[in-house]
Amino acid sequence: MTQAFFPIHTLETVSPELRENLATVKKNNGGYIPNLIGLLANSPTALETYQTVSGINRRSSLNPTEREVVQITAAVANGCGFCVAGHTAISIK
Missing domain, CATH: 1.20.5 (Single alpha-helices involved in coiled-coils or other helix-helix interfaces)
Structure with a gap:
């Protein structure tokens, strides 16, 4: 394949x-x-x-930091390294 x-x-x-x-x-x-x-x-x-x-x-009622925590958590739970990297970069800006 x-x-x-x-x-x-x-x-x-x-x-x-x-x-x-x-x-x-x-x-x-x-x-x-x-x-x-x-x-x-x-x-x-x-x-x-x-x-x-x-x-x-x-x-949503979440602030930007809280939204990124949710996004990173979902990315980790789903095994998406691409998403983890992207949302981590956003969260440390």
Whole structure:
């Protein structure tokens, strides 16, 4: 069995329909596009779903630190090293 490869998109490689979305992400993240967003840009529906759920999470009663603790805990419980690394980086900013 071979492993599928999905590119991590940048503004230069993303489809035209998502370019404005990624430009906004880049602006809101201090000039960079997180790898997860670049990866999800391979599927407009996946990216939209992720961004919608993120928006719902931001409206919760948890503060940003508490939300990251929940995210890291879920990532560890599910064995997602990619998510653990990403949320750890966010939590120490």
